[in-house]
Amino acid sequence: MERAKLIIVAILLAIVGAVIPILVVLYLSVERAIQTEQKHLSNITHEVVKRASHTASLAREALYELNKLHIQSVCAPDHLNAMRKITVDNPVVEEIGFFENGLLKCSIWGAANSPVSQYAPDLITARGFGASFNIKSMVRNNKLLIAFQYGNYYILVDPLRFLDILVDPSVQIALTTQKGVLIAERHRPDMKLVKQFSQDHQQVEDKIIAYTSSDEGFVATAIESREVLYNELRNELGLLLPLAIAISAFIIGLVIYFSQHRLSIAGELASAIKNKRLTLFYQPIVSLKTGQCVGAEALVRWFRPSGEQLSPDLFIPIAEKEGLITKITEQVIDLVIADLGKVLSVDRDLHISINLSAADIKKGQILKTLEAKLATTFILNSQIWLEITERAFVELNFAKEMIQNARSLGYVVAIDDFGTGYSSLSYLQNLELDVLKIDKSFIASIRTDSATSNVTPHIIDMAKALNLKILAEGIELVEQAEYLDLKEVEYGQGWLYSKALNVDDFIAFYKDKNKKI
Secondary structure (H helix, E strand, O other), X not given: XXXXXXXXXHHHHHHHHHHHHHHHHHHHXXXXXHHHHHHHHHHXXXXXXXXXXXXXXXXXXXXXXXXXXXXXXXXXXXHHHHHHHHHHHOOOEEEEEEEEOOEEEEEOOEEOOOOOEOOOOOEEOOOOOEEEEEEEOOOOOOOEEEXXXXXXXXXXXXXXXXXXXXXXXXXXXXXXXXXXXXXXXEOOOOHHHHHHHHHHOOOOOOEEEEEXXXXXXXXXXXXXXXXXXXXXXXXXXXXXHHHHHHHHHHHHHHHHHHHHHHHXXXXXXXXXXXXXXXXXXXXXXXXXXXXXXXXXXEEEEEEOOOOOEEOHHHHHHHHHHOOOHHHHHHHHHHHHHHHHHHHHHHOOXXXXXXXXXXXXXXXXXXXXXXXXXXXXXXXXXXXXXXXXXXXXXXXXXXXXXXXXXXXXXXXXXXXXXXXXXXXXXXXXXXXXXXXXXXXXXXXXXXXXXXXXXXXXXXXXXXXXXXXXXXXXXXXXXXXXXXXHHHOOOOEEEOOOOOOOEOHHHHHHHHHXXXXXX
């Protein structure tokens, strides 16, 4: 009892000793990250003001140039062409127009068709230019522009010209005048917050705000939510990992020792699935009567970054335990389509077998996934064989419903590794299958003195009585193939014909076996 109390106290002290330093470092990391982000936002606002000043400078140049024109007859072709040339040459000018006696006389689009009064300026700049906001173009009525006026001329500028910079969607920007008139904005900033900050420069609890003003009267404000910042603290918080490991090592050491290898493989596998690093090999399926290649079984392979290949016998059970097996099945479907979609669309007699797990059967979503993916291809449902292991039949009701749905959609359903699991005649009768795959252990016993050698012909007879096609796997000897052919077994696969091949080698094998003589 005393020993138990000491263990509890030691664990509590270890937790306290670990938590306090972590909280301190966390606080410092957050503050440092805020300062870094504040500087980043300040750089953005400086760039915005710089860009706005440059845009205003180009607008002034255009107006100066317009007022220097020597025009003999206003709005004559020469006058219109001069305005059009300035519009083309100046990168910020969208449109130019000319007022006479307070009414629009013409623009680059030609003479005014209807009376338009000269725009009332919302502000007058220090250099005497009038600026009017929310002005509609003569031809782009759906877009609001800014009109700059000097003398009898006006030019229209897109407000976004003042914010012609790329920023993350999480950063909200407002460009205003010193009186708070909005010129342009990005990502819908809170204008009340912009106005408040321009007055008191006080940071808001859940925001980071930066502010820059210019001599020309532009004010840029950048706002970012602290939630975005917290999501980006991973690099800063990574500094805590060595400390946490050092403090907690004596508690979790044994757990790490016994679980590290398995957990690391599970984590690696999840990453491989997420980053689509799985690949497929194809085990050819041949017609025992003709010797032609009629299909292949898609076998998933995982090569680690080091080049090491992990056996499916190792990572498939881990995938099933970690709930990753359905994602592997979905990736297998994607790879089959990418690898062999074109070949399957040309040869309608060719099929590909895809292995389904017990989880695929129980969840029941794999058929919807398969339907959605095949809908974008020219592959027929009948060219996809779905192989179900006998282990999936533990949940007989799920298996029966899924098989019925699959067959109604036109897929071919095969029972895999028959004779090694929950085999029985009643299972086969109830499940309405299409193909029975005889496990390689029974094929290996053909014409031997093995105790299972007499089982193989009974399996064949049972399958034929149920009108099932038969596929024998693991054929390695000519004698085995001859025996199976005599028994009228339709299909075979095994090293007698080929090992599992990558997609290029499989296509070459398929073409060689199926070439017409």
